[in-house]
Amino acid sequence: MTHPCRRSTRRSALAVAAIATLLAAPMACAPDGKDGDGESVLTGVVHVGTSFDHPGFSLHAQRTNRGLDVDIASYLGEEVGFTPKFQDVTIDAREQELREGAADLVISVYSITPERQKLVDFVGPYLMTRQGFLVREDYDGIKSEQDVRNKLLCSAEKSTSSTADLPPGATFHEERDFSTCVRKLQQGSVDAVFSDEALLFGYAQQQRRSKVPLRVVPDVSFGLTNRYGIGLQKGHADDCRKLLRALRTYLVEEWAGDVKVQLPALVDAYPADWENRFKPNPHDLNTYSSCKK
Structure with missing residues (x-):
């Protein structure tokens, strides 16, 4: 069961992140020191690339971002200790933004594939489809x-x-x-x-x-079957493990509730087995993540 204070704190973090989004330039560069030298990128304000037009996952409307990808970023921020700052990223620019440091993380219905794993690291999956x-x-x-x-x-x-x-x-x-x-x-x-x-x-x-x-x-x-993961620049193994530990907890504590809120049409379509269809097996995180716990 989710601790009542955790849910409240997490939603507050989301509000802060939404305000930060308004100040973000679409191609804002990551702060100095976050250029793949092995130093942690998961401190302070963390630039999170996500789509601004994926309803249910990340939709920018009424001066805020909402959706499952946003919920995950906010949860990870609370658990690991950073504030997400969202910026729009297109499908064809996700690897480029990570490799150039324009984004610290990409959480944007980002399927884990062998080709992409050659360019960036992944933590996940957090959903399969x-x-x-x-x-x-x-x-x-x-x-x-x-x-x-x-x-x-x-x-x-x-x-x-x-x-x-x-x-x-x-x-x-x-x-x-x-x-x-x-x-x-x-x-x-x-x-x-x-x-x-x-x-x-x-x-x-x-x-x-x-x-x-x-x-x-x-x-x-x-x-x-596609498996959505959290993308990050190669060379940050400690950050990868921190995200992996937090994501494991998220799948147990928050995943089902967030999917029900953000993707009700999905839940309604498969009322008897939507979790079996879309929730990853815990062992999948070891199989598909670039790091291990």
Whole structure:
């Protein structure tokens, strides 16, 4: 059970972090001494790269950031001892921001892959998800894997979804971000948005009262299971272990409650087994993290 004071303190830390976000430049550089020399980057104000347009995970609106990725950053800040300062990062710039020191951490639906692990370190996963399809609520053109043939699908450049092996005839239309894909879907320019199922539930929740509501197609998936991790610059093994210990505690104490709050559409879609589908096995943290406890 979560200690009552911990929840209160953590939310206060989130408020402080939200205020700090307003002062952050989009490409703010990390403070001196945080350039991969092995010194800890997890002190004072820590620059956290996250997307500002991923509803359910990290959405910048009404002068604050909210979502599961924001909750995780705030929890880690409280446990380890730093204040997160959020800055927007695009999918194609995550490794660059970490390697150049523009961001100390990236928590942004950042899938752990062997290719990315060659460039940056990871702690995680904190969520696992299959890849699926977001469609207009009244569209019934995709009911099974076979229906994906000859469909026009939108995905974001350099995302793991953009490299998935789909049936013959399926065509990718790539945009810089998934929000643009969602707009094209609502306009009828594409048949579906193809991405991580968990992320798509965030967009479905966001658009539930719009003129063109959306839904995630149940039990239709292609590609690999993606595992979201916390990215950090290589050369900070002590910081990696601190984050790993804190994340283990988060998965036990806070994960389920935060997912229920931030991704209610996901929970509603799989009421009997949403935790089994999306919550990582504790052993996965040893398998996929760049450091060990």
